[in-house]
Amino acid sequence: MRAIGTILLVALFAVTALAAPQKPVANSGLTCPVSGEAIKSLKKAPSVQYEGRSIYFCCKKCVGEFNTNPAKYAPKQVVRCPVSGEVVKDPGKAQTASYKGRSYYFCCAKCKPEFSKNPEKYAKAQGKAQGNRSGMQHEEHSH
Numbered sequence: 001m002r003a004i005g006t007i008l009l010v011a012l013f014a015v016t017a018l019a020a021p022q023k024p025v026a027n028s029g030l031t032c033p034v035s036g037e038a039i040k041s042l043k044k045a046p047s048v049q050y051e052g053r054s055i056y057f058c059c060k061k062c063v064g065e066f067n068t069n070p071a072k073y074a075p076k077q078v079v080r081c082p083v084s085g086e087v088v089k090d091p092g093k094a095q096t097a098s099y100k101g102r103s104y105y106f107c108c109a110k111c112k113p114e115f116s117k118n119p120e121k122y123a124k125a126q127g128k129a130q131g132n133r134s135g136m137q138h139e140e141h142s143h
């Protein structure tokens with residue numbers, strides 16, 4: 001009996017080891033505002049329109065919960081462009097880039113190349129911008 005258990009364990013390890021490096025980004029970087037779970041793919045996730053933006057969920061159950069109290073849950077999933085600091089209305093359709101295992105969403109096509117020039121700077125800026133959105137620069141283009 002013990003031997004079987006060990007073989008199973010080894011097999012499991014082998015499977016995870018094989019599966020891990022092939023898909024580094026199987027994560028949208030967003031979390032469900034209701035359950036807090038990571039959302040794997042925005043294209044497959046259920047979404048709801050709220051105040052002109054799309055909000056994504058891990059499952060349909062959470063959509064039902066969201067609808068009972070959208071004002072409570074909506075602020076938990078605000079996606080901002082790391083370059084301009086603007087709210088990205090529909091991350092599922094936005095330009096994206098991944099940097100250090102994190103996904104970034106851009107408000108427009110001009111912000112992505114800007115991010116690529118200096119991802120470290122903008123990734124840091126976004127970390128700081130959570131909850132504090134003053135002093136963001138977005139000069140040359142309007143939306």
Ligand SMILES: [Zn+2]
Nearest residue numbers: 035058059062
């Ligand atoms: Zn859910």
Ligand SMILES: [Zn+2]
Nearest residue numbers: 084107108111
């Ligand atoms: Zn922009």
